[in-house]
Amino acid sequence: MAEQFRKPVVDQIYTLNLGPQHPSTHGVLRMLLDLDGEYIVKADPTIGYGHRGHEKMGENRTYKQFMPNTSRMDYLSGMLYNHGFALAVEKLAGIEVPARARYIRVICAELNRISSHLLWFGTYVMDLGGFTPFLYAFDDRERILDLLDRVSGSRLTYSYCRFGGVARDVDSGFVEGTRSFLQRLRSRFPDYHSLVTENVIFIYRTRGVGVVPAELARQYGVTGPNLRACGIAYDVRKVEPYEVYDRFEFEVPVGVNGDALDRYNVRLAEMEQSCRIIEQALDQLPPGPYLNEKAPFRVRPPKGEVYQAFESARGLTAYYLVSDGSACPYRCHIRVPSFGNLHVLEEVLKGTLVADAISILGSIDVVVPEIDR
Amino acid sequence: MARLNEVLEKLRQILPADTLSFRDPSRTGTSCCARVGLDRVREVASIFARGGFFLESLTGLDFQDSKELVYHFNTYEPGARVAVRVLCPHGEAAPTLSDLFRSASWQEREVWEFFGIPFAGHPDLRPLLLPEDADFHPLTKTFGVVNAYRKREEIYG
Numbered sequence: 084m085a086e087q088f089r090k091p092v093v094d095q096i097y098t099l100n101l102g103p104q105h106p107s108t109h110g111v112l113r114m115l116l117d118l119d120g121e122y123i124v125k126a127d128p129t130i131g132y133g134h135r136g137h138e139k140m141g142e143n144r145t146y147k148q149f150m151p152n153t154s155r156m157d158y159l160s161g162m163l164y165n166h167g168f169a170l171a172v173e174k175l176a177g178i179e180v181p182a183r184a185r186y187i188r189v190i191c192a193e194l195n196r197i198s199s200h201l202l203w204f205g206t207y208v209m210d211l212g213g214f215t216p217f218l219y220a221f222d223d224r225e226r227i228l229d230l231l232d233r234v235s236g237s238r239l240t241y242s243y244c245r246f247g248g249v250a251r252d253v254d255s256g257f258v259e260g261t262r263s264f265l266q267r268l269r270s271r272f273p274d275y276h277s278l279v280t281e282n283v284i285f286i287y288r289t290r291g292v293g294v295v296p297a298e299l300a301r302q303y304g305v306t307g308p309n310l311r312a313c314g315i316a317y318d319v320r321k322v323e324p325y326e327v328y329d330r331f332e333f334e335v336p337v338g339v340n341g342d343a344l345d346r347y348n349v350r351l352a353e354m355e356q357s358c359r360i361i362e363q364a365l366d367q368l369p370p371g372p373y374l375n376e377k378a379p380f381r382v383r384p385p386k387g388e389v390y391q392a393f394e395s396a397r398g399l400t401a402y403y404l405v406s407d408g409s410a411c412p413y414r415c416h417i418r419v420p421s422f423g424n425l426h427v428l429e430e431v432l433k434g435t436l437v438a439d440a441i442s443i444l445g446s447i448d449v450v451v452p453e454i455d456r
Numbered sequence: 457m458a459r460l461n462e463v464l465e466k467l468r469q470i471l472p473a474d475t476l477s478f479r480d481p482s483r484t485g486t487s488c489c490a491r492v493g494l495d496r497v498r499e500v501a502s503i504f505a506r507g508g509f510f511l512e513s514l515t516g517l518d519f520q521d522s523k524e525l526v527y528h529f530n531t532y533e534p535g536a537r538v539a540v541r542v543l544c545p546h547g548e549a550a551p552t553l554s555d556l557f558r559s560a561s562w563q564e565r566e567v568w569e570f571f572g573i574p575f576a577g578h579p580d581l582r583p584l585l586l587p588e589d590a591d592f593h594p595l596t597k598t599f600g601v602v603n604a605y606r607k608r609e610e611i612y613g
Contacts, residue, residue, distance in 0.1 A: 130584065130585060131583075131584060131585035131586060131587075134585045134586065136594060138570075138595060139594055139595060139600065139601075142595075142602075142603060143601045143602065143603045174483065174485075299558075301508065301509075301510045302510070302557060302558040302559065303510075303558050303559045304510045304511055304512060304557075304559040315532055316532075317532040322532070322533070322534045323481070323534055323535065386611050386612075387484075387611075388484070389483075389484055389485055390484060390485030390486055390528065390537065390539070391485055392485060392537070399512065399530075401485070401512070401513060401528075403513065403515060403526070403528075405517065405611065406611075407604055407606055407610065407611045408611075409603070409604060411603045411604070413517075413603075413604065413606065413611060414515075414517050416513070416515040418512060418513040418528070422559075422562065422563075423559050426558075426559055426561075426562050430558070454585075455585055456585070
């Protein structure tokens with residue numbers, strides 16, 4: 084017995100359950116951390132609490148019936164998921180989309196991207212102990228939700244896209260509202276930077292923390308802002324432009340070191356680029372129909388398959404649909420970015436402090452229901 | 457396109473010409489599709505791994521006559537996505553790629569729990585998203601509500 088007490092403390096590895104106390108807690112991610120004192124020896128994310136079987140549901144629902152499911156996978160970027168699914172089915176079934184609808188989709192998708200990044204910004208800074216920026220971010224995000232609510236009727240789970248267009252047209256109120264929102268958001272960026280970006284406590288909690296080297300990112304299939312923070316300018320909107328993204332001028336912000344601070348900077352810069360895209364789309368917004376009237380009511384794509392990749396707020400997302408010629412897909416697979424983005428943590432967290440783990444987890448920006456599907 | 461061409465060159469050396477089919481990436485999302493046997497998956501995957509590709513997606517398909525694994529490899533270049541399709545007869549195991557791509561360890565766990573395709577050599581085949589005591593494979597076409605259970609040739613024939 085006495086021998087046991089004389090052992091050096093560093094030999095004692097204990098397991099900490101970092102995670103929800105209740106399964107209904109938002110974004111239920113549970114991590115089992117093996118700790119040596121304050122240092123993490125092994126991190127094992129336990130996921131699956133939010134598994135609803137979306138892929139199975141996709142296989143026994145018609146294409147149209149699956150549309151509401153798509154916005155429930157990543158509930159923070161539902162519009163982007165709707166958009167990607169509509170693109171996939173349109174490509175599979177060969178449905179034309181009118182120009183106006185394409186622009187409306189891009190505007191709404193980019194608004195949704197900004198709202199997702201704003202929510203991440205607020206909650207991340209709150210995780211690090213700063214409460215005020217959270218209120219700023221939610222104030223701005225609320226205005227985006229109002230705009231999207233105006234066109235789609237929902238605040239989070241939009242189901243706004245249709246095969247061949249969008250559910251309803253945008254009015255001048257939306258266009259004017261979006262323009263004034265962009266102006267307002269641009270005036271808020273300096274506040275964000277002086278509140279957070281230049282905050283020395285924030286910098287010390289993020290600089291050099293949770294470094295993801297580019298090779299590790301490749302190994303784990305990390306995409307999105309997390310990959311761009313490593314210095315690789317990979318954005319699906321640029322590399323394989325879908326919809327009308329090739330008609331806009333925008334940059335792909337990249338980082339240098341791949342640490343939490345770079346991931347933060349990339350996301351903030353991305354919001355500004357999204358503003359640029361929306362502005363150009365509003366300027367170019369053509370008149371005309373918002374929905375292809377000739378699109379079939381009941382979609383029955385020919386036999387075959389399609390792999391439609393798009394850039395969601397968290398990275399490369401893709402729908403892999405296999406059609407057997409019937410009204411339901413034979414296979415409906417969804418490649419989600421958070422899967423790789425979370426998986427890489429098992430390597431990144433090794434040897435870091437528990438306090439840094441909170442910062443790293445936040446900076447990766449995972450939405451667990453999209454992994455669980 | 458440099459990396460893609462490099463990899464395709466190496467694939468041509470080891471695979472028969474009729475197993476590689478080229479497609480229009482703007483219509484299908486993939487620029488090339490390679491049909492590979494179970495015994496050569498690791499050989500093909502290591503070419504992608506050395507060529508700077510990442511394993512973007514791994515999923516399964518369940519047909520009456522066989523199961524099929526679909527790997528999507530991609531790199532940070534336009535139009536570089538390649539699909540690798542592997543027929544895996546019911547009840548057979550596929551070789552693991554988890555030593556070539558770190559991401560494969562989770563992706564294979566997911567395919568195992570949903571399709572019941574075991575991966576030989578995988579270090580830790582616990583269920584990932586399903587409960588730890590799950591003994592069913594929900595995405596097989598013999599589980600739960602199923603719209604259609606077809607032979608492979610009915611879709612790809």
